[in-house]
Amino acid sequence: xxxxxxxxxxxxxxxxxxxxxxxxxxxxxxxxxxxxxxxxxxxxxxxxxxxxxxxxxxxxxxxxxxxxxxxxxxxxxxxxxxxxxxxxxxxxxxxxxxxxxxxxxxxxxxxxxxxxxxxxxxxxxxxxxxxxxxxxxxxxxxxxxxxxxxxxxxxxxxxxxxxxxxxxxxxxxxxxxxxxxxxxxxxxxxxxxxxxxxxxxxxxxxxxxxxxxxxxxxxxxxxxxxxxxxxxxxxxxxxxxxxxxxxxxxxxxxxxxxxxxxxxxxxxxxxxxxxxxxxxxxxxxxxxxxxxxxxxxxxxxxxxxxxxxxxxxxxxxxxxxxxxxxxxxxxxxxxxxxxxxxxxxxxxxxxxxxxxxxxxxxxxxxxxxxxxxxxxxxxxxxxxxxxxxxxxxxxxxxxxxxxxxxxxxxxxxxxxxxxxxxxxxxxxxxxxxxxxxxxxxxxxxxxxxxxxxxxxxxxxxxxxxxxxxxxxxxxxxxxxxxxxxxxxxxxxxxxxxxxxxxxxxxxxxxxxxxxxxxxxxxxxxxxxxxxxxxxxxxxxxxxxxxxxxxxxxxxxxxxxxxxxxxxxxxxxxxxxxxxxxxxxxxxxxxxxxxxxxxxxxxxxxxxxxxxxxxxxxxxxxxxxxxxxxxxxxxxxxxxxxxxxxxxxxxxxxxxxxxxxxxxxxxxxxxxxxxxxxxxxxxxxxxxxxxxxxxxxxxxxxxxxxxxxxxxxxxxxxxxxxxxxxxxxxxxxxxxxxxxxxxxxxxxxxxxxxxxxxxxxxxxxxxxxxxxxxxxxxxxxxxxxxxxxxxxxxxxxxxxxxxxxxxxxxxxxxxxxxxxxxxxxxxxxxxxxxxxxxxxxxxxxxxxxxxxxxxxxxxxxxxxxxxxxxxxxxxxxxxxxxxxxxxxxxxxxxxxxxxxxxxxxxxxxxxxxxxxxxxx
Numbered sequence: 003x004x005x006x007x008x009x010x011x012x013x014x015x016x017x018x019x020x021x022x023x024x025x026x027x028x029x030x031x032x033x034x035x036x037x038x039x040x041x042x043x044x045x046x047x048x049x050x051x052x053x054x055x056x057x058x059x060x061x062x063x064x065x066x067x068x069x070x071x072x073x074x075x076x077x078x079x080x081x082x083x084x085x086x087x088x089x090x091x092x093x094x095x096x097x098x099x100x101x102x103x104x105x106x107x108x109x110x111x112x113x114x115x116x117x118x119x120x121x122x123x124x125x126x127x128x129x130x131x132x133x134x135x136x137x138x139x140x141x142x143x144x145x146x147x148x149x150x151x152x153x154x155x156x157x158x159x160x161x162x163x164x165x166x167x168x169x170x171x172x173x174x175x176x177x178x179x180x181x182x183x184x185x186x187x188x189x190x191x192x193x194x195x196x197x198x199x200x201x202x203x204x205x206x207x208x209x210x211x212x213x214x215x216x217x218x219x220x221x222x223x224x225x226x227x228x229x230x231x232x233x234x235x236x237x238x239x240x241x242x243x244x245x246x247x248x249x250x251x252x253x254x255x256x257x258x259x260x261x262x263x264x265x266x267x268x269x270x271x272x273x274x275x276x277x278x279x280x281x282x283x284x285x286x287x288x289x290x291x292x293x294x295x296x297x298x299x300x301x302x303x304x305x306x307x308x309x310x311x312x313x314x315x316x317x318x319x320x321x322x323x324x325x326x327x328x329x330x331x332x333x334x335x336x337x338x339x340x341x342x343x344x345x346x347x348x349x350x351x352x353x354x355x356x357x358x359x360x361x362x363x364x365x366x367x368x369x370x371x372x373x374x375x376x377x378x379x380x381x382x383x384x385x386x387x388x389x390x391x392x393x394x395x396x397x398x399x400x401x402x403x404x405x406x407x408x409x410x411x412x413x414x415x416x417x418x419x420x421x422x423x424x425x426x427x428x429x430x431x432x433x434x435x436x437x438x439x440x441x442x443x444x445x446x447x448x449x450x451x452x453x454x455x456x457x458x459x460x461x462x463x464x465x466x467x468x469x470x471x472x473x474x475x476x477x478x479x480x481x482x483x484x485x486x487x488x489x490x491x492x493x494x495x496x497x498x499x500x501x502x503x504x505x506x507x508x509x510x511x512x513x514x515x516x517x518x519x520x521x522x523x524x525x526x527x528x529x530x531x532x533x534x535x536x537x538x539x540x541x542x543x544x545x546x547x548x549x550x551x552x553x554x555x556x557x558x559x560x561x562x563x564x565x566x567x568x569x570x571x572x573x574x575x576x577x578x579x580x581x582x583x584x585x586x587x588x589x590x591x592x593x594x595x596x597x598x599x600x601x602x603x604x605x606x607x608x609x610x611x612x613x614x615x616x617x618x619x620x621x622x623x624x625x626x627x628x629x630x631x632x633x634x635x636x637x638x639x640x641x642x643x644x645x646x647x648x649x650x651x652x653x654x655x656x657x658x659x660x661x662x663x664x665x666x667x668x669x670x671x672x673x674x675x676x677x678x679x680x681x682x683x684x685x686x687x688x689x690x691x692x693x694x695x696x697x698x699x700x701x702x703x704x705x706x707x708x709x710x711x712x713x714x715x716x717x718x719x720x721x722x723x724x725x726x727x728x729x730x731x732x733x734x735x736x737x738x739x740x741x742x743x744x745x746x747x748x749x750x751x752x753x754x755x756x757x758x759x760x761x762x763x764x765x766x767x768x769x770x771x772x773x774x775x776x777x778x779x780x781x782x783x784x785x786x787x788x789x790x791x792x793x794x795x796x797x798x799x800x801x802x803x804x805x806x807x808x809x810x811x812x813x814x815x816x817x818x819x820x821x822x823x824x825x826x827x828x829x830x831x832x833x834x835x836x837x838x839x840x841x842x843x844x845x846x847x848x849x850x851x852x853x854x855x856x857x858x859x860x861x862x863x864x865x866x867x868x869x870x871x872x873x874x875x876x877x878x879x880x881x882x883x884x885x886x887x888x889x890x891x892x893x894x895x896x897x898x899x900x901x902x903x904x905x906x907x908x909x910x911x912x913x914x915x916x917x918x919x920x921x
C-alpha cells in the first residue's frame with residue numbers, strides 16, 4: 003500500500019483507535035507519511051491499494067508524529083522522517099511510537115473529509131508516495147565495470163548525495179521561514195488594474211486550513227497574542243484564453259515558488275512555474291509558467307501558504323475574545339465578503355468568478371468548529387453563518403445582515419465596486435426610499451411581479467442594476483399605473499433610473515401665486531456643502547400635495563397652506579415661500595394632527611436642513627418648534643431631537659450654554675411630565691421609545707426634575723442590588739430608562755463610590771444588554787481620573803472586550819469633561835490604538851468621537867498639525883479628512899448663524915419656563 007494523501011484533523015478523544023476500510027486483502031507492506039499535529043489531535047491517512055480506496059483514522063494523545071506498523075510488514079521510520087521534513091512537517095525523534103495491527107476492521111464515519119474532484123483524485127495530490135525498498139532478490143547476477151566507469155559513478159554518486167542533503171534543507175527552510183521579502187519580491191512592473199482578467203475561471207476550491215491556537219488558560223493581553231495558520235488551497239480552473247501568466251488575489255499571506263504546483267487536469271502533466279511576483283498595491287500575486295496554458299483545458303493549481311489571524315472582526319480570518327467566569331475565551335471566524343477572501347487564501351476574488359468550495363479546518367483540542375458545509379435537508383436556510391452580537395440583535399441589524407448575505411451570495415453583483423456602494427448606509431437608506439417611491443407609482447401588483455421576476459432570474463448568479471431596470475421597464479409598460487398617476491404609457495424604469503445614476507437628490511421649490519391660485523414646481527440639486535459642484539441634475543419627481551385639511555388637485559384660497567410631497571412619498575426636500583411656511587406653522591400650532599405624522603417629521607427636517615445651508619431663515623425653521631410641546635408622536639420628536647442636539651453640541655461649553663439650555667428645556671419639559679417614568683406592559687413600542695428619547699434629552703439639557711428623579715431611582719437600585727450579581731434581575735428601573743438613569747447619576751455623583759459600585763456591577767453582569775447600559779453609565783463620569791482609568795482599561799485591560807471601545811469613546815465625548823480630554827488621550831496613545839484597531843471600524847469610531855466636539859480654530863489647527871506631521875493614520879485617513887471638513891463647517895456655522903438662533907431664543911423663550919416645578 004502507498005500513502006496517497008495525508009490530512010490532519012482535530013478530535014477530543016485521548017484513546018488510540020484504528021479503523022480500516024476494504025482490508026479484505028493481506029496487508030503486507032505500509033508506507034506512511036504522517037503530518038504531525040503538535041497538539042492532541044486526529045490524523046487521517048488515505049491508503050490506496052490497487053483500485054481500492056481505504057481510510058485509516060488514528061486518534062493520538064500528546065505529541066505523536068511517528069507510527070510503526072508492527073507485524074504487518076516493514077516500515078522505514080527514517081524514510082518517513084525525511085518525507086515529513088521534505089514537506090515542511092516537524093518531526094521529533096524522541097516522540098513515542100505506536101504499534102498498530104488489528105484483525106478486526108471497523109468502518110469510519112462517513113463525515114471524514116474527502117478530497118474529490120470531477121477530474122480525478124490524482125490531480126489533487128499534495129503529498130507524494132514514498133517507495134520502500136523491495137526485498138532482495140534470491141538470485142544473483144554478476145557485472146563487470148571499467149575503472150573509468152567506476153570513477154564516473156563515484157563522482158555522480160557524491161553529487162547526488164550532496165543534492166539529496168541540501169535540497170530538503172533548503173525546501174524546509176524556505177517553507178518555514180518564508181517572508182514576502184525573501185520569497186517573492188514586489189514587482190517593479192505591476193498590473194495596470196486590480197481586477198483579474200477572464201483568461202482563467204475557477205470551478206472548485208479545496209481549502210485546508212490548520213490554525214495553531216495557543217492554550218489560553220490564563221489572562222493575557224491581546225497585544226501579546228499572535229495566532230498563526232497554515233493553508234493549502236487547490237484550485238480547479240478552466241482556461242478560456244491561452245496565457246502563460248496566472249494572476250490571483252492574495253493579501254498578507256506568505257508562500258514560495260517551491261510550494262506552488264500547477265498540473266493539467268486529467269493528464270497529470272506538470273506545468274513548471276518559473277517566476278513568482280507579488281504586487282502589494284493591487285493585492286495580487288503573479289505566476290509565470292514555462293509554456294502557455296492551452297485554451298479549453300482544465301488545470302489544477304495547488305499552493306501551500308502561511309498567515310496570521312487578524313484581530314477584532316478585521317477582514318479575512320480573525321478572532322474575537324470575550325470573558326466568561328473570569329476567564330478569557332476566543333472565537334475564530336472568517337469574513338470573506340466583498341474583497342476579504344484573499345486575506346485567508348489565494349483566490350480569484352472577483353464577484354463574477356463563482357466556484358464551489360470544500361473547506362477542511364484543523365483546530366486545537368477543546369475548540370469546536372461550526373459550518374454549514376454539509377447539507378442536512380433540502381430546505382435552504384442560508385449560504386453562510388451570520389454572526390450578530392447579542393447586544394445588537396434587533397430587527398434592523400438582522401435585516402441588514404440578511405441583505406448583505408443576499409447580495410453577497412444569492413444575487414451577487416457583477417462589479418465589486420457596485421457591491422461596496424450597495425451595502426453602504428447611504429445606499430441602504432436611499433435605496434429603500436426609492437423602492438418605496440416606485441411602489442407608490444406602479445402599485446402593489448406591478449411591484450410584486452417586478453421583484454419576484456428579478457429574484458427568480460438572478461438567484462445564485464451574477465446580476466446588475468441594468469437587469470433590474472430592464473425587468474421593471476418590461477413589466478411596467480404592460481400594466482397600467484396606479485389611479486393617482488393616470489399616465490398609462492409611462493415607463494417606470496425611466497422614472498427611477500435618474501435617482502440611481504445621479505448623485506445627491508432634488509430640492510423641489512413650490513412657487514405660489516396667491517391671486518389666481520396657481521402653483522409652480524421647480525427642481526434643483528440639493529447638497530449640504532455649496533463648494534461641491536455636482537452640475538445640474540434632473541429627476542422625474544412624483545408630487546402629491548395637499549392644501550387645508552384634505553388632499554385636493556388645485557389649491558384656490560390664499561389662506562390655505564400648500565403641503566407638497568405628502569407622507570414623504572418622493573425622495574426629495576421641499577422649499578416654500580415665507581408666507582406658506584407661516585401658514586403651515588399656524589396649522590401646526592392650532593391643530594397639528596390634521597397634518598400626518600410623516601409629513602410633520604418631514605417639515606421639521608426640511609426646514610432645519612434648508613436653514614443650515616442658508617436657503618431658509620432660521621427664524622422660520624425655529625417657529626415650527628413652537629408646536630412641539632403638544633406633539634406626542636415619536637417620529638417628529640426623533641427628527642426634532644437630532645436638530646436640537648446639533649444646536650446643543652455647538653453652543654454648550656460656551657458662554658451661550660445657558661441660553662440654549664433654556665430654549666431646549668422649554669420645549670422638552672411639557673412632554674417629559676406627560677410621559678412620566680412609569681411604564682406599562684400594554685404600551686406600544688413607539689411610546690417606550692418616545693419616553694426613552696425624551697428622558698435622555700431632558701436630563702442631558704439639565705432639566706432639574708429629570709436629574710433628581712434619576713438620582714432617586716439610582717439610590718433605590720444600589721439598595722436593591724447591593725448583594726445581587728445580576729443587575730438585571732434586581733433592578734426596579736424601567737429597562738428603557740436605565741442608560742439615562744445610570745449616566746445622569748454618575749455624572750452628578752459627588753464621590754467615586756457610585757462609579758465603583760457601577761463598575762463592580764459591570765464586571766459581574768453577564769447579560770449583554772444590561773452590560774452595555776452599565777458601560778454607558780460609567781462613561782458619563784465627570785471625574786477626569788476615573789475617565790482616564792476607564793480609557794486605559796478599554797485600551798489594554800483584560801476586563802472588557804475591545805469591541806466596547808467605540809461605545810466608551812462615543813459616550814465620553816458627549817459631555818464637557820470627556821470631550822476636553824479625549825483628543826489628548828487619543829494622540830498620546832495613537833500608536834497603541836493603531837496597532838490594535840487598524841483595518842477596523844473601531845479606529846474610525848475612536849477618531850470620530852475624539853474630534854466630534856471640534857468647533858474652534860484652535861482645535862482646527864491642532865487637527866491640521868497632527869495630519870501634517872506625517873503620522874501613520876492607517877486606514878483612518880478618510881475619516882480624519884472628513885472630521886477636518888466637519889470642523890470647518892462647525893466654525894462657519896457659528897460665525898454665520900449663531901446670532902440668528904440666539905436672537906430668536908431671546909424674543910420667543912421666556913426667562914423661566916411656565917411648566918417648571920423647580921424654578
